[in-house]
Amino acid sequence: MVETVVFVIFGLAALFGAITMVWARNPVYSAMGLMMTMFSIAVFYVSNSAHFIAVVQVIVYAGAVMTLFLFVIMLIGVDKEEDRTENLPIQRPLALVLILSFGAAVVVAGRLAWTTGIRNPLDPVNGTVEAIGDELFKRWVLPFEITGLLLIVAAAGAIALAFFKDDDDAEVDPWR
Amino acid sequence: MDLSLSLIIFLPMGGMLLLFGFGKRIGEPGAGIVATLAVVGSFLIAVVLAFDFINGDGPAETVRWFEWLPAFGVEAELRWDQLSALMTLVVTGVGSLIHLYSIGYMRGDPGFGRFFSYLNLFITSMLILVLANNFALLFVGWELVGLSSYLLISFWFERPIAAAAGKKAFIVNRVGDVGFILALMLIFSVFGSLGFDTVFEGAHRGELTVTMATAIALLLLVGAAGKSAQLPLYVWLPDAMEGPTPVSALIHAATMVTAGVYMVARTGAIFELAPIAAATVAVVGGATALFAATIAIAQRDIKRVLAYSTISQLGYMFMGVGAAAYTAGVFHLMTHAFFKALLFLGAGSVIHGMSGEQDMHKMGGLARKMPVTFATMAIAWLAISGIPPFAGFWSKDEILGVVFERGGLWQVLWGVGLVTALLTAFYMTRMMWLTFFGEPRWDDGVEPHESPRLMTVPLVVLAGLSVVGGLVNTPFKATLEHFLDPVFEAVHLAHAPDGSLAWILAAVSVAAGIIGIGAAILRYRSRVPVEDGLGWRLLGNGYYIDDVYAGVFAGGGKLGADWLAFRFDVRGIDGAVEGIGSLTRKAGGWLRPLQTGFVRSYGLAIIAGAVGLLAWFLSRGGI
Amino acid sequence: MAVTPGWYMALAAVLFIIGAGGMLLRRNALVMFMSIELMLNAVNLTFVAAGRELNVLEGQVAVFFVMVVAAAEVVVGLAIIIAVFRRRQTASVDELTQLRG
Numbered sequence: 001m002v003e004t005v006v007f008v009i010f011g012l013a014a015l016f017g018a019i020t021m022v023w024a025r026n027p028v029y030s031a032m033g034l035m036m037t038m039f040s041i042a043v044f045y046v047s048n049s050a051h052f053i054a055v056v057q058v059i060v061y062a063g064a065v066m067t068l069f070l071f072v073i074m075l076i077g078v079d080k081e082e083d084r085t086e087n088l089p090i091q092r093p094l095a096l097v098l099i100l101s102f103g104a105a106v107v108v109a110g111r112l113a114w115t116t117g118i119r120n121p122l123d124p125v126n127g128t129v130e131a132i133g134d135e136l137f138k139r140w141v142l143p144f145e146i147t148g149l150l151l152i153v154a155a156a157g158a159i160a161l162a163f164f165k166d167d168d169d170a171e172v173d174p175w176r
Numbered sequence: 177m178d179l180s181l182s183l184i185i186f187l188p189m190g191g192m193l194l195l196f197g198f199g200k201r202i203g204e205p206g207a208g209i210v211a212t213l214a215v216v217g218s219f220l221i222a223v224v225l226a227f228d229f230i231n232g233d234g235p236a237e238t239v240r241w242f243e244w245l246p247a248f249g250v251e252a253e254l255r256w257d258q259l260s261a262l263m264t265l266v267v268t269g270v271g272s273l274i275h276l277y278s279i280g281y282m283r284g285d286p287g288f289g290r291f292f293s294y295l296n297l298f299i300t301s302m303l304i305l306v307l308a309n310n311f312a313l314l315f316v317g318w319e320l321v322g323l324s325s326y327l328l329i330s331f332w333f334e335r336p337i338a339a340a341a342g343k344k345a346f347i348v349n350r351v352g353d354v355g356f357i358l359a360l361m362l363i364f365s366v367f368g369s370l371g372f373d374t375v376f377e378g379a380h381r382g383e384l385t386v387t388m389a390t391a392i393a394l395l396l397l398v399g400a401a402g403k404s405a406q407l408p409l410y411v412w413l414p415d416a417m418e419g420p421t422p423v424s425a426l427i428h429a430a431t432m433v434t435a436g437v438y439m440v441a442r443t444g445a446i447f448e449l450a451p452i453a454a455a456t457v458a459v460v461g462g463a464t465a466l467f468a469a470t471i472a473i474a475q476r477d478i479k480r481v482l483a484y485s486t487i488s489q490l491g492y493m494f495m496g497v498g499a500a501a502y503t504a505g506v507f508h509l510m511t512h513a514f515f516k517a518l519l520f521l522g523a524g525s526v527i528h529g530m531s532g533e534q535d536m537h538k539m540g541g542l543a544r545k546m547p548v549t550f551a552t553m554a555i556a557w558l559a560i561s562g563i564p565p566f567a568g569f570w571s572k573d574e575i576l577g578v579v580f581e582r583g584g585l586w587q588v589l590w591g592v593g594l595v596t597a598l599l600t601a602f603y604m605t606r607m608m609w610l611t612f613f614g615e616p617r618w619d620d621g622v623e624p625h626e627s628p629r630l631m632t633v634p635l636v637v638l639a640g641l642s643v644v645g646g647l648v649n650t651p652f653k654a655t656l657e658h659f660l661d662p663v664f665e666a667v668h669l670a671h672a673p674d675g676s677l678a679w680i681l682a683a684v685s686v687a688a689g690i691i692g693i694g695a696a697i698l699r700y701r702s703r704v705p706v707e708d709g710l711g712w713r714l715l716g717n718g719y720y721i722d723d724v725y726a727g728v729f730a731g732g733g734k735l736g737a738d739w740l741a742f743r744f745d746v747r748g749i750d751g752a753v754e755g756i757g758s759l760t761r762k763a764g765g766w767l768r769p770l771q772t773g774f775v776r777s778y779g780l781a782i783i784a785g786a787v788g789l790l791a792w793f794l795s796r797g798g799i
Numbered sequence: 800m801a802v803t804p805g806w807y808m809a810l811a812a813v814l815f816i817i818g819a820g821g822m823l824l825r826r827n828a829l830v831m832f833m834s835i836e837l838m839l840n841a842v843n844l845t846f847v848a849a850g851r852e853l854n855v856l857e858g859q860v861a862v863f864f865v866m867v868v869a870a871a872e873v874v875v876g877l878a879i880i881i882a883v884f885r886r887r888q889t890a891s892v893d894e895l896t897q898l899r900g
Contacts, residue, residue, distance in 0.1 A: 003801070003802045004801070004802050007802045007806060007807075007810075011806075011810050014810065014814060015810075015813065015814070015817075018814050018817040018818065018837055019817060021821065021830070021833055021834070021837065022817055022818075022820060022821035022824075022825065022830070022834065027827060027829050027830055030829070030830050030833055031833065034833045034836065034837060037814065037837060037840065038840060041840050041843070041844055044807060044810075044844055044847070044848075045844075045847055047802075048807070048847045048848055048850075048851045049851065050847045050850070050851075050858075050859045050862070052859070053843075053847065053859050053862050053863065056863070056866060057843075057866070060866055060870060061836070061840070061866070061869075064870070065836065065869070065870060065873050068873060068874070068877055069829065069832075069833065069873075069877070072829060072877050072880060072881060073829060075881060075884070076829070076880075076881075076884050076890050086824075087893065088774060088776065088777065088893075091776060091777070091780065091823065091824070092824065094780060095780060095783075095820065095823035095824055098780065098783045098784055098787055098823075099783070099816050099819055099820050099823070101787050101791075102783065102786065102787050102790065102816060102819070103812065103813075103816050105787060105790040105791060105794060106790075106809075106812040106816075108794055109790070109793075109794060110805060110808060110809060110812075112794075114803075114804055114805040114808045114849075114852070115804060115808075115849045115852045115853060117853050118853070119852070119853050119854055120853060120854035120855050121854075122854065124851075124854055125850070125851075125854055125855060125856050127856065127859045131856060132856065132859060132860065132863070135856045135857075135860050136860060136863065140860055140864075143864060147864060147867040147868070150867070150868065150871050151867065151870070151871055153871075154870075154871035154872075154874045154875050155874065157874075157875050157878065158874045158875055158877075158878040161875070161878035161879060161881070161882045162878050162881060162882070771898065771899060772896070772899055773895075773896030773897065773898050773899030774892070774893060774896055774899075775831070775892045775895070776822075776823055776824075776826070776892065776893075779822050779823050780823055783819055783823065
């Protein structure tokens with residue numbers, strides 16, 4: 001019963017945040033909406049007994065990633081309102097049709113089965129730090145190391161992109 | 177046995193390597209002496225090793241060097257039996273004499289060391305050819321003699337004619353080699369091996385169908401015709417006379433050109449199963465013999481007379497081996513090696529004495545100036561004309577006898593051979609008379625002189641062999657036939673007739689020779705007739721076969737190449753390439769609008785793909 | 800009325816569709832990026848819900864990896880956006896059409 005209440009409250013919150021993110025003209029509002037959705041999802045993680053993931057969600061997504069977004073918004077400037085006239089004529093109708101058909105397909109799929117596979121007959125799993133770590137550092141240790149490499153490469157790439165700026169880009173800009 | 181047999185090959189090979197490296201430094205006459213000693217050494221070893229065969233019937237032996245091509249079951253292996261022993265003796269024996277002669281003949285030539293290294297290379301290659309115990313090694317020797325022939329024909333490569341002659345020989349031989357290679361492939365496909373023993377025993381057991389045997393034998397004939405200058409691939413041999421005369425004597429008369437005869441004799445087991453192919457060999461031989469003899473009549477260049485004469489005599493040998501008279505063919509090969517080498521060396525001596533003149537119309541009256549050369553060449557002349565008891569009579573007569581004995585249409589071939597014998601006597605007499613008798617017609621400043629001792633000694637030895645060489649296989653005492661019997665014991669040999677028929681045939685062929693000699697003497701006795709009628713010109717230019725080949729093959733090839741270069745390449749190949757290019761460009765043009773540059777369009781495509789995939793999963797009835 | 804994984808899945812589907820819509824309809828590069836993050840989050844939710852349903856931890860492990868990849872992607876993506884903005888003074892993807900065919 002408690003879970004139902006939690007689901008309804010945070011489900012509505014997640015939807016509200018998502019719609020806000022898409023709809024808001026000001027990107028700061030978008031970021032706030034997304035943060036709201038992410039918090040709600042963190043709550044769902046908890047109610048699905050994924051405690052470690054929930055914490056990571058809050059720290060990494062709602063914390064780090066969203067902060068990064070906000071920094072960038074600040075750098076670019078919040079006062080840039082975009083005008084909403086669509087200059088790709090078929091983009092909107094086509095997007096609507098595709099999204100709706102995707103939703104319809106999901107509904108059809110959901111009526112067949114939400115999950116496939118064989119249920120593990122053991123005790124319910126609990127996503128504690130210990131359990132996840134046990135899994136991650138034994139069975140998935142190689143992918144785990146590779147993600148470490150990936151993060152290093154991404155960090156180096158980001159530094160490279162931000163660091164090497166040409167001084168007189170206004171004159172030599174080949175795009176203009 | 178192992179080492180000594182290998183030494184037969186290794187001695188000239190060592191000489192060749194030594195002279196390749198230090199030929200110039202060793203200089204003259206050291207290089208010639210080294211090369212000659214190497215070949216003489218081989219000859220002496222061969223004599224010692226062959227004693228077993230001469231005394232009794234020593235067993236055929238093989239010497240395995242190393243495993244060469246395991247995939248083909250081919251080993252580098254030598255075979256020492258009576259046939260290869262005989263060939264080795266001929267090659268090294270005649271080769272020794274010609275090496276000796278060359279020391280005198282090539283005196284002062286800037287390429288002295290190079291010449292002898294090539295000569296040793298040739299001897300090495302020829303020995304590999306005759307001593308090989310499988311078709312693969314035989315082919316290696318086959319190609320190597322072709323190479324050394326090419327190198328020696330174009331030895332004076334600064335002269336464009338010599339260089340062109342070398343190329344011609346090489347290319348024409350390639351044509352024959354195609355046939356040979358195809359034959360080897362067929363043999364391998366049938367027997368799964370290239371070893372002589374496996375193949376011949378397999379053929380004897382009947383693993384070869386007649387069709388397949390005929391195909392193999394005809395392809396082998398193509399190869400043999402290329403190497404042995406038979407119709408239609410003979411055209412390179414007359415031009416090969418551009419090489420130094422000892423080369424003509426050694427390679428293009430005595431040894432290399434007989435490789436085809438040797439090969440047919442060696443593969444007799446296959447030809448036996450293919451009577452049509454064997455008959456083809458004989459017909460090709462007979463036609464070549466007559467054809468070349470008619471051309472030889474009208475030549476003015478002394479060496480070209482001998483070249484066409486060689487082709488003609490090779491035709492005899494082919495006639496013999498085609499008629500399954502392998503002993504007779506090999507016998508004629510041997511005697512021909514003696515007297516034709518002698519003729520060539522004698523011609524070389526004449527050219528040497530005449531300061532390089534080769535036109536017989538500018539000779540005459542040399543008998544007194546060059547007595548040794550004249551006397552030895554006269555013996556060779558009688559030998560090739562088939563006058564008993566000289567060597568040529570016995571071997572030629574045996575071939576003609578065998579062909580007659582086969583009966584039926586073979587007797588037509590006998591007639592051809594008889595006419596050829598008459599013509600041979602005629603043109604040889606013509607050559608002798610124009611060269612040695614009559615009034616001197618020398619150019620001004622030419623002082624004919626006898627050649628040095630170094631050159632006349634080989635002449636004398638060869639003359640001796642030309643006299644007695646035929647006695648090893650007479651109808652009265654067929655020593656050579658018994659000697660070679662073990663090699664051909666599996667093959668059904670044709671034999672010459674005996675009794676009164678033999679006497680009649682011998683008398684007829686001697687009569688033909690005497691008629692030829694007599695006619696020529698009558699014609700050239702007192703003066704040199706002007707020979708420039710239409711027929712003489714036709715014969716003198718070899719029926720213009722060279723021009724026909726040049727027009728048909730070279731011209732046709734050029735036309736084809738032109739078409740390929742300026743039509744097919746420009747329109748076809750370039751068109752296809754450019755077509756693909758413009759097609760790609762056009763297709764790119766059509767597909768260009770898909771790349772709008774708007775990220776959101778791409779996003780749309782991704783979602784469309786996702787929807788499509790989902791729809792596909794669902795349509796399969798669940799996920 | 801007990802909450803089944805289907806509820807979470809349905810919610811995740813709705814969030815995913817909203818994210819997809821944002822990506823297709825907005826032109827601000829930052830908002831598009833956020834939409835992508837939203838879609839990733841929706842998928843993560845399905846992973847966790849399915850893991851709970853099937854009683855396995857792999858769902859949560861998968862979420863972990865998705866998060867790492869998303870973090871890396873955000874870092875590089877935002878760096879690109881800034882680099883582009885420095886040159887073009889715009890964050891609108893519709894103006895970046897130089898790769899048009």
